Amino acid sequence: MRLRKSREEQLAIKWALAKRQPWGVDTDIAYNGDPRASVISGFKNRVKAYHLALQAQVCCYCRVDLNNRNIETDREHIIPKEKFPFLSYEVFNLSVACKTCNMTVKNRKTTHLVDFGRTGNLVSKNILDERNYHIVHPNIHDWDEHIELLGDQGNRSAARIYYPVTARGTFTYDFFQLKNFERISNNQAQRGVAAWRSPVLHPDVLAAQKRFKQF
16 A cells, blocks of 8 residues: 655655755754654654565565664665655655665665766656666565575574575675675585585686585
């Protein structure tokens, strides 16, 4: 079900977009007590709840469980709000990510946007056009069609491995450094994953690795 903005929210967003930092008006002391700032705060909470429900309570990029991790979650702008402030409150440009994916890894980078570094513009003005993005977009694509996850989305399984199955999935894996989220339960599994990700080596090199137990 699509999230719809109320008339009050629409007016508050229009007011916020006229400010220097539209996304921060609800926490700016200059607008303390302004009812429009309170409306913005409520809208942000609605958007977060909406996307968490759509995402089954997991990070939109790494699929780590976000349950009971309010301090470690962020409302994510897929197209950075610093580059396109007028998209700050567009529901389809928003999602929910863990702090690692949003702030530590992605932050204000734009390399996930096709040709943005060269042109300074989106390929298409339609933000739901997949041609704009190298990554698996939370509101356009089915994550599972691009990356297979071995293990679970929480912290219960001893193993957690990502297998990109498309070019878009591979870009997402590399861009968000998903390797850093992986964990493997035993040496046999580690060798299997290493073999899957490693290039084919010359037989003499493989023999040397075996001799010196370098797996």
